[in-house]
Amino acid sequence: MYEGVVQNLIDELGLLPGVGPKSAQRIAFHLLAADPADVKRLAHALLEVKEKVRFCRVCGNVAAEEECRICRDQRRDPQVICVVEEPKDVVAIERTREFRGRYHVLGGAISPIDGVGPDDLKIRELMVRLADGQVTELILATDPNLEGEATATYLARLVKPLGLKVTRLASGLPVGGDLEYADEVTLGRAFEGRRLLDV
């Protein structure tokens, strides 16, 4: 335990994801020893991100304006929407340069045990976007874990009456690994997501 303000900082840092008590202490003492100008810049960046960054009113992605960069881009295919859990997933998919459609960020996954149900995610907003019939394909790119699968199941059922093409990102074997080391669940999912080899 340290003097009030120092302990305060350690406690706050310790709340950040992936920061344990040891790391929180290390960061706190690093900041104590750092140049005041550097610390000011960090504090400013923290405040600025909360003031200036908001969420796109169309897709829920982080945005500097009313709508995000992708939603404003007329070259992006408006017929395909890729549904993801978090804005960081948009970044990950954008890095692949494979996808030219639009996104919809749910803000998480359905997890009843954590009290998160469908109403707590941006699912209603998604249904509004699908209402005008312009979208023809929905790609469900929620995480390949239990909550992500459940969320995909829920969405697939929900949009079924709309008659869209609904696809799920293939998940399964990590590239570069040996088949014999794959666990049964992963191997099972890879079987489900198998594709036709057209040679």
Next chain:
Amino acid sequence: MRWSGRKALVRGPRGRRPPGGPYDDGVSLYRDEGVVLRTQKLGEADRIITLLTRRTGKVRGVAKGVRRTKSRFGARLEPFSHVDLQLHGGRSLDVITQVETLHPYGGAIVADYPRYTAGTAMLETADRLTVGEKEPALRQFLLLVGGLRTLAEGGHEARLVLDAFFLRSLAVAGYAPALAECARCGAEAARAFAIVAGGVVCGACRPPGAAVPAAETIALMIALLRGDWAAADASEPRHRTECSGLVAAYLQWHLEHGIRSLRHVEREWPGAPEARAPGAFPWSGRSHDAGPGAAGGRPGDAEPAPDPHVFRT
């Protein structure tokens, strides 16, 4: 009546205490089979896995590196998985060293939304009912495995399976509701259901505010408690809804806090609309009068004995 300080209640028959428990020196390995109840992130790449095991009871173990793509654990330690595992006893948390899948129930459960929500409520309830760690709870474990298997097989409506699980979990813990005779005096002509009294009550013992469910609803509860699936599957939607409301209210009254995932449980009728039916839980005394002649119903003669193998049909 409430379950506070109820550690002893769900303790199964006392087996040999496996090595690696809190009384061990903290360096031994032990092996058990268990169902993953929940997982929590820990640090950068680890998770704390909470399992209900066959011999050891509830165990919390660290799975190191499980969140990395190339983890040797892969997806074996996701909720609903029934696994065979080896743990290394630690001072505060044990460390999971090896895992083999026995039954990956998660895949079949997650492929159907009502099944997923019912299954989640099962896991949460099993977690809440086994209060102490490393206190053997064999019957609760068998119930959970049986319930998940039944859910995964998809032969019965998910909510019915959940209600059967709730009723039998209460029975295992010594809180089976009285369904055949008045919970207070034992009289046979019992029609009202009073949670505070512990089940059905007769006219003389009936406290104010007791619900008056349909006789078919009570019969359904008896069928679920006994594992009489033929009768349960033949029940009507309105009686199922009423049964779920009573069972949920009864369960939550016996727990200190509500079951969080319960309000997200969906039920799907054959040919029901896709959308959820909010307010499906008649918590607050929504009572049906079953009409003349329904009194006495057909509640079974003997108090059903809790049988953890009820799901094995």
